[in-house]
Amino acid sequence: MFIKTKYFGEIDLEEDKIIEFPQGVMGFEEYIKYTILYDIEEGEKPMISWLQCVEEPGLAIPVMNPLYVKADYNPTIEDALLTPLGEISDENALVLVTITVPEDKTKVTVNLKAPFIINSDTRKGCQIIVENNDYPVRYNIYEVIRKMKEVGGE
Known part of the structure; x- marks a missing residue:
């Protein structure tokens, strides 16, 4: 389908690339079908992807794996919230967080408080509020990204 x-x-x-969010995502509850897109060369691992709505072309949310910027990210999630996704395991769970990139690039943040959880086997997802009080909605990642680029030689 195009x-x-x-x-x-x-x-x-x-x-088989469509992910359903039965409750939608926060702020866009009326849209339930999404896909993950990225712009990389063959064999590269994407750092930033786009959660692209299939039903609304203008709705594309930049997302990333939170472990890239917070290696100890381990959200506490009420099991009942994940039940609609099917059996979740380390092998089929995909966790993504939204990225906000303001005009001032030193203020780029990710939302550690409301990740997307996706079961790659059932292709069902949800966005939840984690129980951890130490995960902010705006976690600045500028310094983390800068250090990663220095180590990577960019």
């Missing part, structure tokens, strides 16, 4: 996207134009998307 879908229109905010940053990638029109793309041919296979049905």
Whole structure:
């Protein structure tokens, strides 16, 4: 099926690449079908991806694996919230956090308080509020990214 996207134009998307968020995502509860897109060369691992809504081309949320910027990220989640996703394991769980990039790049943040949890086997996802009080909505990642680039030689 062909879908229109905010940053990638029109793309041919296979049905098995669609992730359903039965309750939608926060602020966009009416949209339930998404896919994950990224712009990398073959064999590279994407640091930033896009949670692209299949139903609304203008809705594309930048996301990343929280472990890239907070290696000890271990959210406490009420099991009942994950039940609709099916059996979750370390092998099929995908955790993503939203990225906010303001005009001042030194203020780039990720939301550690409300991650997306996706079961890659069932292709069902949800966005939840974690119980951990030490995970902020705006966790600044500028210094972490800068240090990663220094180590990587960029």
